Amino acid sequence: MSELIITNSGQVTQMEPFIIEKLNTYGAGILDTRHPSFSNEExxxxxxxxYQNDFISDALETGHFILKEDGIKVAIRTLSQNVSVIAGFIFEAYTVRIANNNPNFGYKLFKWSTERKRLTESYYEKYHTVGVGFPKTDANFPGYYNPTLRQFDILFLTMNEKIGRPEPATIVGTTIPAGVQIKAITCNELKDIIHPLIAGQYSKVITYxxxxxxxxxxxxxxxEIKKLHRSGEITEDMKLKLEDSIAYPEMFGLDQRSVDDYYSFIKAWYFLRAKEDAFILKAIGIQSQEMKNGSSFLTSL
Incomplete structure (x- = not known):
């Protein structure tokens, strides 16, 4: 790492050993990729x-990617899928992973989804967040597995000991399951988010x-919701319902910059992969295989 440090003199400053120590301890991931000194390759x-560890985990979790000798590859029908489709699958797994590993995020997401004004931690801790279309859900909760035409991308399940099977969290005061649709889009919100909410196809949406x-x-x-209301296409009640049904990452304590960075990595991987860049595919593939085998790994590009 020492070659990364540039000084104006032959003397090593007190700051430079500190920087080297942090880079050696935490890796290059602590660097800010937005700094103008870095090239695109850097x-x-x-x-x-x-992001490599989380990306590999998220990709394999969804069932839409496969692990091959030359790297992780998209397993859905065509390679021409828009990157937002690819990112959507990854962010489904990202949401499940963060919800189960970050109590603050999971708690806030659960409370919003179930429309509870009050929520005890002991009640929330009974539930586990699952991806409705994930192979793991098919294996562990087959009754809640639905890879297509689903209202929810994620649900919250708990084991009902009295009946001996899992059951979903519901919207408070109802028997309606509480779940969330995940969107990783940068256009077409009216068609892809608002109209499905109006039609009742979705109940809650996080757009990332x-x-x-x-x-x-x-x-x-x-x-868009305000435009629909001003034009008389939706009522005041529907306007308020729609506004309450859409969320963004920072509502649940996530840093939007971290989300943006993860998406930047997904795009970089996807477009490099689409060009059949064997160098990148080989690197990701090696890391994926070692993760699958439970090995620790350090692969340098």
């Missing part, structure tokens, strides 16, 4: 160091990404 290498302009998809949704 940014990708930093993102790979930061920003447009190229920097405007968040959530903000676009709010503008």
């Amino acid at each position: 940014r990708y290498r930093i993102m790979l160091s930061k 990404l920003r447009h190229l302009t920097g405007e968040h998809s959530y903000e676009v949704c709010m503008k």
Whole structure:
């Protein structure tokens, strides 16, 4: 790592050993890829160091990617799928992983989904977040597995000991299952989020990404809802319901910049993969195989 440090003199400053120590301890993932000094290749290498483990885990979790000798590959019908489709699958697994591993995020997500004004931690801790279309759900909770035409991407399940089977969390005061649809889109909010909510196809939606302009998809949704209300296409009650049914990452304590960075890595991986870049595929494939085998790994690009 020492070759990364540039000084204006032959003397090593007190800061430089500290930087080297942190890089050796935590890896290049602690660097800010937004810094203008990095080239695109260097940014990708930093993102790979930061996100490779989570990306491999998320990709394999969804059932839409397969592990081959030359790397993780998309297993859905065509390679021409829009990157938002690919990102959507990854963010489904991301949401499940964070919800189960980050109590603050999971608690807030559960409370919003179930529309509870009050929620005790002991009640929330009974539930486990699952991806409705994941192979693991098919194996462990087959009654809740639905890879297509689903209202929810994720559900919250608990074991009902009295009847000996799992059951979903419900919207408070009802028997309606509480779940969330995940969106990783940067356009078409009216068609892909708002109209399905109006039609009752979705009940709750988290939209994760920003447009190229920097405007968040959530903000676009709010503008579209206001337009529909002003034109008389929806009532005041429907307007309020729609506004309460759409969320963005920071509502649940996630840093939007971290979400943006993860999406940048997904896009970089996807477009490099689409070009059949054997160098990148080989690197990811090696890491995937070692993760599958339970080995610790350090693969350098």
